[in-house]
Amino acid sequence: MTGLSVVIAAHDEERVLGRCLDALLPQGEPEVVVVANGCADRTAEVARERGVKVIELPAPGKVAALRAGDAACAAFPRLYLDADVVLAPGSVAAMLACLAGTGLSACAPEPELDLAGVSRVAAGFHRAHERLMAGRRGLAGTGAYLLTEAGHARVWPMPDVLSDDGWAHRSFAPAERATAGRSLVRPARTVAAVVRRRARVRQGNRQLDRLGRAETRLGGADLVTLVRRREVAVCDAACFVAVLVAERLAGPRAGGGWASDRSSRE
Structure with missing residues (x-):
């Protein structure tokens, strides 16, 4: 596969990066740059063992890592892939085909949640949340997004x-982005981890709002509507509400940075 660059920012991802790369590399011959940032494990070695380019940064920081990887790439379109996400076979080709000659600027896969090992309440929360996000997710929360050269200039x-x-999602109107292929995403496994993750997401959303990239939020009425339509099970809705209560009780203590965001998926 020519004309595709892939950037992977990886912080202490030795346990999952191999699986990510082993799923990606057979899908053609992309230019892959792994940026190991602030790692204290074998993340860089795992990447080198698979013959991809590796950049090592001393401090953790996802955006800094993405910048370093982006600067080292030459080709477009350009795929930004989370180190713990597995792209299903054919997904890269599907995303490329989605953008080819269509005038679209960005594409992301449809996320499929890996709920193995996830607690019952956390799993119920995730199922309800996925239904709430159906048709709204766009480029966010999929673990990967692909940009054309023109789309790259927007982001x-x-x-x-x-x-x-x-940031990438809010850079495009719905008619400028699309969904193709599938990604296997590992969500937070415990209620405590979900709360930490959501605290970071809320903080990130508020930051994007301040930067002029505001977006309409979902409300409780949306969940009630889905339950009435039987699109969300009552037990899953109860799990969703339970997590919201846990968030309220946790308050500002639930915050976290790049490193804790990684561990929140365990």
């Missing part, structure tokens, strides 16, 4: 944001 230079995919 970059990327500012110091907490949510790179949120």
Whole structure:
């Protein structure tokens, strides 16, 4: 596969990066740059073992890592892929075909949640949340997003944001982006981890709002509507509400940075 660059920002991802690359590399011959940032494990070695380009940065920071990887790439379109996400076979080709000659600027896969090992309440929350996000997710929360050269010019230079995919998502109108292929995403496994993750997401959304990229929020009425339509099970809705209560009780203590965001998926 020619004409495709892939940037992967990886912070202490030795346990999952191999799986990510092993799923990606057979899908053609992309130019892959892994940026190991602030790693204390074998992340860089895992990437080198698979023959991809590796950049090592001393401090953790996802946007800084994405910038370094982006600067080292030569080709377009350009795919930004999370190190713990697995792209299903054929997904890269599907995303490329989605953008080819269509006038679209960005594409992301449809996320499929890996709920193995996830607690019952956390799993219920995730199922309800996915239904709430159906048709609204766009480029955010999929673990990957693909930009054309024109789309890249809209997103970059990327500012110091907490949510790179949120920034990319809000850079395009719905008619300018599309969904193709599938990604296997590992969500937070415990209620405590979900709360930490959501605190970071809320913080990132507020930051994007301040930067002039506001977006309409979902409300409780949306969940009630889905339950009435039987699109969300009552037990899953109860799990969703339980997590919201846990968030309220946790308050500002639930915050976290790049490193804790990684561990929140365990």
